[in-house]
Amino acid sequence: MQTVKVFKEQGIIKVYPGPGNVKDGGHSQDIDGGLRPGMSLCLQGTAPEGNPDRFNIDLMSGDDIVLHFKVYYRFGLVVFNTKVGGWQREERVGDQPIQAGRNFDLIFNVTLKGYQVIINERPFYLYKHRMAADSVTTMCIGGDVSFHAINMIRDSTGGEETGYNWRFLPMLSTQPTYNPSIPFSTMIPEGMSLKKTMVFGGRVLSGADRFAFDFIASSTGDRVFHFNPRLKENSVVRNSYIRKSWGSEESYVKSNPFREGEFFEVMIRCGRQKFKVFANGKHMFDYWHRFQLFTEIDSLTIQGDVQLLYVLI
Incomplete structure (x- = not known):
């Protein structure tokens, strides 16, 4: 981790x-x-x-x-x-x-x-x-x-000669995308899998209200994992939208790392029973799977008051 x-x-x-x-x-x-x-x-x-x-x-x-x-x-x-x-x-x-x-x-x-x-x-x-x-x-x-x-x-094009060897990063299946525009949408190659790790670097915009990451099963349209930092409320909301219905929200975090105008690094790792989410190198929360066929999660959208610097999936 x-x-x-x-x-x-x-x-x-x-x-x-x-x-x-x-x-x-x-x-x-x-x-x-x-x-x-x-x-x-x-x-x-x-x-x-x-x-x-x-x-x-x-x-x-x-x-x-x-x-x-x-x-x-x-x-x-x-x-x-x-x-x-x-x-x-x-x-x-x-x-x-x-x-x-x-x-x-x-x-x-x-x-x-x-x-x-x-x-x-x-x-x-x-x-x-x-x-x-x-x-x-x-x-x-x-x-x-x-x-x-x-x-x-830094980018990853330098290869091992300059020390940027992406092979040592666990279960990252693609090269990074730099400075993507918002809203951002991408497919997850081969879908979600056990131990897959995704990393996002960005900055919360000045005057931000909220932004959201949605992990989606495109075959059903279900938003399996909705990760939604809300700056005005000082909360980090998690939920799932399955079979056209929202579930119960989770929002507790010991410490909220998201601040207006500040940079952040988020890592999301898929486990057998839950997603583990880290921010700025520290564990932030676990989100237990509500959609057991997590391998059907095959797309991601990011939108809201955020600037992305890099995305690794």
Whole structure:
């Protein structure tokens, strides 16, 4: 039951300590192995109150700057550039949404074309590659900003040479899907089976009300396992919709791990008698089977106020 732990040990999910306020000394973080398409850098920060000036994030390759990302608060502007010996042509983008005194989320998705930048859940700009992403060795942050969480999600395309060996993860039958849109729907290859493990990484949207995972037997339309975190109620509801009728709800959890704007990792494992559900590496609850032919569960939908970073089934 250590799938999430294994992810971290293999470097698939890399959690860096938040550097806090970087104005006085800046912050430098090594990125081992460089970047590749399918990887994401996810940062949660706070812009200082008052009249902050600017901050920058630089993805470095030695003395060269592969990606220069600079926010100018007062002008509502972001400047992108690359420095190889000298600075190249700037790309300027207005209407940047990061505001003084506010928390914000910033994601750099590495794609085949470039860096897709997402700010506060909305696509902001695609900065096309000018240097190879795999040359990145360091991330440097400076200026008027605080970061309290930095996560890196790696893809699986590197194979065993880079240490990301998915064979060691129990009963995962497919490669991961990265950054799928919501609502999300997929088939479960060969249906549910004993010891099958499914892993989901995501973030609860700011102002979220609820979101839901539904495991469905498509032959009957039954929602065999309905897993429904409700933020406004501070509850995690579980139920089954079988033969056109809802059963009795279960909602008790010792600790609710879902918070607005925060990242989460959920692992669901199918046992002979029940589903075991873990969140952020800790057991959250068991859900006893109400539909005994669980092998007929062959599809999954995810919808609601959530952003998905990766799905492994």
